[in-house]
Amino acid sequence: MPSGSRLDFDDLPDSPEEACGVFGILAPNEDVAKLAYFGLFALQHRGQESAGITTFKLGERDSHTYKDMGLVSQVFDEKILSQLSGQFAIGHTRYSTTGSSKINNAQPIVVPTRLGDFALAHNGNLVNTTELRAELLARGHVLESTSDSEGIAFAVAEAVNEGKDWIAGIIAAMHRCQGAFSLVMGTPQGIAAVRDGSGLRPLVIGQIPDSGSYVLASETCGLDIIGADFLRDVEPGELVWLDATGISSHRWLARPAPKLCVFEMIYFARPDSIMHHDSLYSYRKRLGHLLAEEAAVEADLVIGVPDSGIPAAIGFSQTSGIPYAEGLIKNRYVGRTFIQPTQAMRESGIRMKLNPLRDVLQDKRIVVIDDSIVRGTTSRKMVQALREAGAREVHMRISSPPVTHPCFYGIDTDSQDHLIAATKSVSAIAEIIGVDTLAYLSRESMLKATNADPSHFCTACFTGDYPIAIPDKLKHSKLILEKQHHD
Incomplete structure (x- = not known):
């Protein structure tokens, strides 16, 4: 930690x-x-x-x-x-x-x-x-x-x-x-x-x-x-x-x-933006289709984590046949706030960004689709909130591979020891965030869904294969595990 x-x-x-x-x-x-x-x-x-x-x-x-x-x-x-x-x-x-x-x-x-x-x-x-x-x-x-x-x-x-x-x-x-x-x-x-x-x-x-x-x-x-x-x-x-x-x-x-950053397509860019002659909404929906093929599960409802997880959730629902529903409501007026909640508010489970719909979730087996898990902190709180809202089972599916390496090219993913998948197995992550099952999309399917040349994307955060050489001093500032290994 x-x-x-x-x-x-x-x-x-x-x-x-x-x-x-x-x-x-x-x-x-x-x-x-x-x-x-x-x-x-x-x-x-x-x-x-x-x-x-x-x-x-x-x-x-x-x-x-x-x-x-x-x-x-x-x-x-x-x-x-x-x-x-x-x-x-x-x-x-x-x-x-x-x-x-x-x-x-x-x-x-x-x-x-x-x-x-x-x-x-x-x-x-x-x-x-x-x-x-x-x-x-x-x-x-x-x-x-x-x-x-x-x-x-x-x-x-x-x-x-x-x-x-x-x-x-x-x-x-x-x-x-x-x-x-x-x-x-x-x-x-x-x-x-x-x-x-x-x-x-x-x-x-x-x-x-x-x-x-x-x-x-x-x-x-x-x-x-x-x-x-x-x-x-x-x-x-x-x-x-x-x-x-x-x-x-x-x-x-x-x-x-x-080497376009593939996370631009998965998460960062707006779903109505066009990349590689296709809307990112369509790309993210394809991710969901492939995720349902790779990681099927028996459940009653599919929900997406707003906003970037929703297209993949719709795709997962269409391929799996499990009905799609809105189970999490996002407060769309929360940006970066300079007013911090009190410790008591945190402990009582303040939900500034996402709030679960109890009547939708009550006694249901839920598949939650999200675009990534970086540190696991928000996922853990969200799963807890879903269970408190009455979900009987919570299965999480991620429309990208595990993030195991930090980015040096303008994405703030911090150092490697903050990345939960860098140190934990999928089963260990599932236990930490409190889900019944957890599965990630394969790197091959993530790239296949682009309908473009797979070699034209940077996937360093999943593989550690950085397309532009990183100076050793900068590399060691974030790649803590490698630094410890070399020491």
Whole structure:
């Protein structure tokens, strides 16, 4: 068990936490700040700690930025948006992975250059942050935050200040970065979008019909909300440049090796987003079909853990023939709260996020479908609540394999000793969380359901096979079991 009190351990989230959502728009005849606001609103599930928008007027050196802690709807209002004028904008909504949750780490990050302001919004995580920051500090740069994103911004500014134009400067900086990065960047001349050579985090391009307006977003749901049509993904190892003349593509990496994070499809991205020519709702439903084939069980009802477990639960029900029902109701207005419940409230079983339906569950054999078990803490409390609500049997089925390794690419799964499947067998986990039976989907079925080339996905959290090399110092900070083994 990790160090610290049991209370601290129980307070940790039981699902992986996403990093960020990024958005960009070039729309000469539109209110770009308001469009950026709605784009970020659609991407709010990717981060709830801070939000920001930077706008540019074509040809003017100075940008306009507003960012603060909180949800998109808390940070911005009509008055603030009206002051963010321009022809193009970039935006960001953040969950902290590298760098703590404070205003200095909010994005976009804006730095001055000889060509005017440069603004950056980043989704992902570098694995060479320490080395890059050390290089920049040694050259006299003053870094104000603790985020890896600031290092990328200063690397671009440095290349531009040495004489390169925007595209060449960005490409030079990308070659100094190792890890996961989907970037949207603003300049006085145009907007750039870049993905790392593995394409670990998603990034898409859209266009508003019958206009010269282009849109960039982490997911297609960020296009849908403002009526933009999906054009294509930004490819791994590609730089896309948008300006008044249109769109151009530049390969900054000759031989990319696509490795989209498979958890984007299982859990992170919204179910109405499109990846690999398919809605993630359909993909998650297929996971449920395959899970029912692999791990059949006799039961009266199938329920899903809202929201990401519901499509898989429907698929499980359809294949197994066991009726589907809503057994858990989610409070959809619970985000990240700064008001903590009292110890007495915790002990009395406060249920801020999920509440079971007693009349549905009473005396029933229940199959509960969830997308993952990371630490087991929430699963244990949920199973207890289901039993208290009258469930006679509780069988849990997970629509992904056991999470045994931490992520270094922008997903907050903490160190390996916090991952219950890294140290416990499936039967031991079942006993810990209090279910009658437990089964996980196989890695083969998880990839089969994508209807895409299985080699094009990162599955390191299930296998420990990291597509981008992890420096030993960083690796040992999270791979505690390996560290103990090597010691």
